[in-house]
Amino acid sequence: MPAPVDLTGLETRFDVARVRVDFPALHQRVYDGRPLVYLDNAATTQKPQVVIDRIRDFYTRENANVHRGVHYLSQQASDAYDEARRLVAAFIGAPDPAQVIFTRGTTESINLVAATFGRQRVRAGDEIVLSTMEHHSNIVPWQMLCEEKGARLRIVPVDARGVLDLEALERLLNERTRLVAIAHVSNALGTVNPVQEIIRIAHARGIPVLVDGAQAVQHLKVNVAELDCDFYCFSGHKVYGPTGIGVLYGKAEWLEAMPPYQGGGDMIERVTFERTTYNRLPYKFEAGTPHIAGALGLEAALIYLDRLGREAVIHYEAELLRYATQRLQEVPGLRLVGTAPEKVSVLSFVIEGIHPYDAGTLLDQMGIAVRTGHHCTQPLMDYLGLPGTIRASLALYNTREEIDVLVDALLRIQKLLR
CATH class of the missing domain: 3.40.640.10 (Type I PLP-dependent aspartate aminotransferase-like (Major domain))
Known part of the structure; x- marks a missing residue:
């Protein structure tokens, strides 16, 4: 888990709520009107309106x-x-x-x-x-x-x-x-x-x-x-x-x-x-x-x-990763895959008794976009003895509230699949 980051005074330089306004794709609703929670940024990021x-x-x-x-x-x-x-x-x-x-x-x-x-x-x-x-x-x-x-x-x-x-x-x-x-x-x-x-x-x-x-x-x-x-x-x-x-x-x-x-x-x-x-x-x-x-x-x-400020973005993402790492560890049977001291906003994990594909499908139906599978790293997965992982990857427009939604959804999935 990354070391805690001192974010004192940073709020004035990086306002995630304002940043999210710049990304039109984030504001759509999917599956019975559920708000989209987009956590597949390692695959591709959403585009700001200026692009x-x-x-x-x-x-x-x-x-x-x-x-x-x-x-x-x-x-x-x-x-x-x-x-x-x-x-x-x-x-x-x-x-x-x-x-x-x-x-x-x-x-x-x-x-x-x-x-x-x-x-x-x-x-x-x-x-x-x-x-x-x-x-x-x-x-x-x-x-x-x-x-x-x-x-x-x-x-x-x-x-x-x-x-x-x-x-x-x-x-x-x-x-x-x-x-x-x-x-x-x-x-x-x-x-x-x-x-x-x-x-x-x-x-x-x-x-x-x-x-x-x-x-x-x-x-x-x-x-x-x-x-x-x-x-x-x-x-x-x-x-x-x-x-x-x-x-x-x-x-x-x-x-x-x-x-x-x-x-x-x-x-x-x-x-x-x-x-x-x-x-x-x-x-x-x-x-x-x-x-x-x-x-x-x-x-x-x-x-x-x-223009957002590279240092502000880096610090915000580090704080978000720290928070997400802590919250995911509250899910019983969840094991993080990739715990290097130096890492960025990728959270790969497996949950005991639940296939990654099943979890990803159910998360999708709850409006949460993650990636499941080998992530085009099959030799790594073979080395780790895993068929694949669930991957939630974060970007500068993600929020603590979205992490909370992910954790709550994983807890619900555990109950559904018992």
Whole structure:
């Protein structure tokens, strides 16, 4: 359980009731008029009105393709798209906007690195190091690469709390290790991994590191320059932005050396039937018409988050997690899965005698949205000996009252299923 947070005076800087007004999806009613309690934020977050408005405004006033036209709308769209990239770079502390590649999400970002950087560097007998808690999106691309190249995965274990074994990590690294790919935050456990220390350990041996930040950027301040990571990726839809847009940050020297991921328009400098020369960064990795509206929506989401005050949000979520952890322990037979000292707003749990799917279905009928199952972390669930968990994941717009509703519902379910 996280240490108590001193919230003295914070109420004047973060008003959750006011924040909730900004999210229209939170105010709907489901199943016999029950108010929606949305606790599936690790899967995707709801969108503030400013994000919805920005996307609408683009399609109603600026819609044109970027970097191709000389007419007014194309220039407006291009300028807005390029500004979105600059804003994203500033948000994550990237030294240069050219190091920010727009993708469809974390999954495509990892696949891009595996298909380019990975294919360049990995040979038969080489190794890629992952952790037990990785999402399938940070397992399968490397597995496919290893199968193609005759390489193998090495896996860093976690303890019963969900804490990564750093000593085991150090023992696994050797002259055949070509990459460490690690989650900043576990989507199934909420564990915050010590990625700066992991990067330091790997870099001391000349090994690059990719960080999966899909569950981190909405909860933590991320500065890729300070982390010194080689690659960092995240998805817009988990940080209050649109679906279908994501980010890959990479160090310039790696991105310059990597071949293009796809061929097509905008990633070229010149094309003949004999040969093609490629565009400069970041366009080399952005073939075809990009998700322009998605990039602008992501920009609006990050501006919104900044204006709320990152420190205020972090402290509020820490307090909410502390409260939820305490309340859930009042449910007889409930066991939390993932109790690392450093964690964010993910509460995975099992209840004795109740299958997670049954609990999730009944919670849904009570208007409460949670996630049940393996959470795209089947190797972790196998390691823990579980078929899956119930996961309540919190965001900046959730409240203590919603936690109370969840706990009351779980107590009712226990009575129903006795």
